[in-house]
Each structure stands twice: as C-alpha cells, then as structure tokens.
Amino acid sequence: MGSLFDFDAVRHRFAVMGNPVSHSLSPRIHQAFARQSNIQIEYTAIQVDPGGFTQAVGNFFSQGGKGLNITVPFKHEAVKVANCLTDRASQAGAVNTLIWKSDQHIIGDNTDGQGLVVDIQKNIGVSIDSKRILIIGAGGAVHGIFFPLVEQHPAHIHVANRTVSRAESLVQKFSGKLLDTTTSFSSLENIPCTDPFDIIINGTSSSLQHKSLALPAQIIKPDVSLCYDLMYASQPTDFLLWAAENHCGMARDGLGMLVEQAAESFYQWLGIRPKTGPILADLERTLHAANDQ
Ligand SMILES: NC(=O)c1ccc[n+]([C@@H]2O[C@H](COP(=O)([O-])OP(=O)(O)OC[C@H]3O[C@@H](n4cnc5c(N)ncnc54)[C@H](OP(=O)(O)O)[C@@H]3O)[C@@H](O)[C@H]2O)c1
Structure with missing residues (x-):
C-alpha cells in the first residue's frame, strides 16, 4: 500500500458521471476514504450530456480510469455499458458502480x-x-x-x-x-x-x-x-x-445510505473497506451548519 508522501505512487482514477453532478458529495466521500486508507486517488465529477454517456465511459476507461459511480439519469444506460452484471445490479435493472477489469471486462454493480x-x-x-x-x-x-x-x-x-x-x-x-x-x-x-x-x-x-x-x-x-x-x-x-x-x-x-453505498463501491474497486463513521459525522455537521446559516 502506498504512503501519502510517496508522490511517485500511481494515482487510481475514479469519477462520478451524471447530469447534473456538480452538487455530488461523492468526490468528497471517496477522497476521505482514500486519505483514511493511505492511498492516493483522483476522483472527479463529470457532467455528461444526454446521448454522450457510452462515449464518455469509453473515454474514461481508455485513459486509465479504474472505476465509475453512475448517478441520475444514467443508471439504466450503464447496464448496457457493462460486459457483465452482479446479481444485485441485474435484479435492480440499474448500475451505480462500474468496475474496470480490462477493456473486455467491465463489471456493472449496484451498491444502493x-x-x-x-x-x-x-x-x-x-x-x-x-x-x-x-x-x-x-x-x-x-x-x-x-x-x-x-x-x-x-x-x-x-x-x-x-x-x-x-x-x-x-x-x-x-x-x-x-x-x-x-x-x-x-x-x-x-x-x-x-x-x-x-x-x-x-x-x-x-x-x-x-x-x-x-x-x-x-x-x-x-x-x-x-x-x-x-x-x-x-x-x-x-x-x-x-x-x-x-x-x-x-x-x-438518505445521507447514511449515500456514504454506505460509496463505501461498498470503494471496496469493489480497491478491496479496502473504509470506515464510514468519520465522513458521515463530518457531512452531517456540514449539512447542519448550512441549515443554521
Ligand atoms: N441516498 C441515496 O444514496 C440515494 C440513492 C438513490 C436515490 N436516492 C433518492 O431516491 C429518490 C427517488 O429516486 P429514483 O431514482 O427512484 O427516481 P425515479 O426513478 O424518477 O422514481 C421516482 C418515484 O417517485 C414518484 N414520484 C415522483 N413525484 C411524486 C409526487 N409528487 N408524489 C408522489 N410520488 C411521486 C414516482 O411515482 P410514479 O411512478 O407515479 O411517477 C416514482 O415512484 C430521489 O429523492 C433520490 O434522490 C437516494
């Protein structure tokens, strides 16, 4: 496992794709998981135009991306992008997590x-x-x-x-x-x-x-x-x-559900099960502070 100070370490690339997506808390949650696990990741929010989803996923993985979260309105389209589905994704008929194994092997999962x-x-x-x-x-x-x-x-x-x-x-x-x-x-x-x-x-x-x-x-x-x-x-x-x-x-x-589904995606991508309590408490504090202003 790399250290935070190992600047040559390979950064794993992840993102959430949706439309709109700028409000997404996923980058903040996954960066917190990575810091806690002492690994470096890049996690961005990518807004995708309607009709451009398949191309955007292809571009992301061809540029070294290792995993994607998928949010509204692309969870159903993501089923077709995956080469195989986990049981829970197939039962849901929707994918919120794509896991890159190779160009011919992209797994669609649903952690919601x-x-x-x-x-x-x-x-x-x-x-x-x-x-x-x-x-x-x-x-x-x-x-x-x-x-x-x-x-x-x-x-x-x-x-x-x-x-x-x-x-x-x-x-x-x-x-x-x-x-x-x-x-x-x-x-x-x-x-x-x-x-x-x-x-x-x-x-x-x-x-x-x-x-x-x-x-x-x-x-x-x-x-x-x-x-x-x-x-x-x-x-x-x-x-x-x-x-x-x-x-x-x-x-x-559903804030706790959001954090827990993210933790399961993180585990599916990296094999590390992060602690969810600290980031959930942090997000609750931030949301309540926004409420008090
Ligand atoms: N916390 C999390 O991690 C998480 C994850 C996923 C989703 N969510 C939340 O779950 C909610 C549903 O998302 P979704 O993706 O399932 O949406 P969706 O597929 O568009 O389904 C919307 C559902 O809401 C019903 N509905 C919409 N407006 C209504 C109204 N005014 N009165 C009564 N029923 C109404 C629809 O009924 P009809 O069938 O009659 O149209 C349908 O059952 C959203 O609030 C979303 O933010 C949270």
Missing part, C-alpha cells in the same frame, strides 16, 4: 441497496428481520433496494406508488425471489392502515419537489416506526417533518 441496509441496521441500529415495511415509490431507487431488503427477512413489504401499475409490476418482478417475505401493493390513497409499519421508506422524488404525499397517520407505530427518506438535504424533508409530527420513533434521511 446494501448502502440502505447497512445504514438502517448498523448506523441507525434497527433490525429489518421480521419487520413490516412500507416502501413508498416504485422508481429506479426502489428497484435497487427491494431485494437487499428481502435478504434481511422482513415479515412483509407493502409497495405504494402514485402510479399503482408500477408498484404492481415491481412486486411481480420479485415474486419468485421472496424468501420468507410476503408482499402487497397499492396506490398512495389505498395504503392499508389497520396494521401499522415498523419501517416506512420514502423512495419517491416528492421531497425533491417539496410535495406532500398526503399519507394517513395510522401507518405509523407511535414511538416505534423508523421513517427513512432516501433523499438527503440540509433541512428535514417534508416526509420527515410529517413523520415527526405524527410521532414516529426515528426520522432519518
């Missing part, structure tokens, strides 16, 4: 689901085993988290989506791989309220639009339910404000 599971179980300290989970939304992110949640053996997962047909096709897609979990789906208006949920995950982009989801308060178990918004922001999202007003047990945003 593992990021969420580690954040919920390790950082927040809530076990998923035997729990009743409500997932709101049925878009790309929910496809990525669904099976990693199932692997933790929850008792039940209900998927509710604005467009109910998308919730139905998501549940059907995974119907043969449910292990011991039962599933159901509905529109947002018809979420069953008779048996409240232990874990409620907002996987919609409603918080980005500052739109309220008009959810019934009865879905929360007072003082127990973990309400988790996949989105992170300097201020609590509308969903998390609603959860707190309705006396949830804990309300958390």
Whole structure:
C-alpha cells in the first residue's frame, strides 16, 4: 500500500458521471476514504450530456480510469455499458458502480441497496428481520433496494406508488425471489392502515419537489416506526417533518445510505473497506451548519 508522501505512487482514477453532478458529495466521500486508507486517488465529477454517456465511459476507461459511480439519469444506460452484471445490479435493472477489469471486462454493480441496509441496521441500529415495511415509490431507487431488503427477512413489504401499475409490476418482478417475505401493493390513497409499519421508506422524488404525499397517520407505530427518506438535504424533508409530527420513533434521511453505498463501491474497486463513521459525522455537521446559516 502506498504512503501519502510517496508522490511517485500511481494515482487510481475514479469519477462520478451524471447530469447534473456538480452538487455530488461523492468526490468528497471517496477522497476521505482514500486519505483514511493511505492511498492516493483522483476522483472527479463529470457532467455528461444526454446521448454522450457510452462515449464518455469509453473515454474514461481508455485513459486509465479504474472505476465509475453512475448517478441520475444514467443508471439504466450503464447496464448496457457493462460486459457483465452482479446479481444485485441485474435484479435492480440499474448500475451505480462500474468496475474496470480490462477493456473486455467491465463489471456493472449496484451498491444502493446494501448502502440502505447497512445504514438502517448498523448506523441507525434497527433490525429489518421480521419487520413490516412500507416502501413508498416504485422508481429506479426502489428497484435497487427491494431485494437487499428481502435478504434481511422482513415479515412483509407493502409497495405504494402514485402510479399503482408500477408498484404492481415491481412486486411481480420479485415474486419468485421472496424468501420468507410476503408482499402487497397499492396506490398512495389505498395504503392499508389497520396494521401499522415498523419501517416506512420514502423512495419517491416528492421531497425533491417539496410535495406532500398526503399519507394517513395510522401507518405509523407511535414511538416505534423508523421513517427513512432516501433523499438527503440540509433541512428535514417534508416526509420527515410529517413523520415527526405524527410521532414516529426515528426520522432519518438518505445521507447514511449515500456514504454506505460509496463505501461498498470503494471496496469493489480497491478491496479496502473504509470506515464510514468519520465522513458521515463530518457531512452531517456540514449539512447542519448550512441549515443554521
Ligand atoms: N441516498 C441515496 O444514496 C440515494 C440513492 C438513490 C436515490 N436516492 C433518492 O431516491 C429518490 C427517488 O429516486 P429514483 O431514482 O427512484 O427516481 P425515479 O426513478 O424518477 O422514481 C421516482 C418515484 O417517485 C414518484 N414520484 C415522483 N413525484 C411524486 C409526487 N409528487 N408524489 C408522489 N410520488 C411521486 C414516482 O411515482 P410514479 O411512478 O407515479 O411517477 C416514482 O415512484 C430521489 O429523492 C433520490 O434522490 C437516494
């Protein structure tokens, strides 16, 4: 392993590609992992024009790049760029991590689901085993988290989506791989309220639009339910404000998921599992400072 002061050491090149991407925290997270691991990396944010993604990936790897993170709107296109997919990427139908092995061997992975599971179980300290989970939304992110949640053996997962047909096709897609979990789906208006949920995950982009989801308060178990918004922001999202007003047990945003999915990408590229606590605490401090200004 190289030292920070070994200036001749080969710098591993990584980047995140998306559009927009200038706001991305990934360069900061990966540089922190590299410093902690005593290795030198270059990690940049590359904004890619629509239609230019395949070319941009080809250029990056032909110039010595070793790995890419992929974000909105290219996670589906990245599936076609990879020569082979990990099981979790294939199940998600989306790739957030490309791993260069050779020009003929570029692996597509999806670390989003593992990021969420580690954040919920390790950082927040809530076990998923035997729990009743409500997932709101049925878009790309929910496809990525669904099976990693199932692997933790929850008792039940209900998927509710604005467009109910998308919730139905998501549940059907995974119907043969449910292990011991039962599933159901509905529109947002018809979420069953008779048996409240232990874990409620907002996987919609409603918080980005500052739109309220008009959810019934009865879905929360007072003082127990973990309400988790996949989105992170300097201020609590509308969903998390609603959860707190309705006396949830804990309300958390997706910053921990972001850091944990990055840690899994770092491990897949370099074989080093970084400590996530210090950078997560640092990002939380920065975001709260922005909130206080
Ligand atoms: N923390 C992390 O590391 C991380 C990683 C990935 C994603 N995310 C976050 O996850 C969220 C979803 O991302 P995505 O990639 O899955 O997006 P997406 O594929 O575009 O899916 C959007 C979802 O939101 C629903 N939706 C959009 N606007 C809505 C509204 N006003 N009311 C109700 N439902 C609405 C859509 O419902 P319809 O099907 O009816 O259109 C769909 O289910 C985003 O906030 C993103 O930032 C976080």
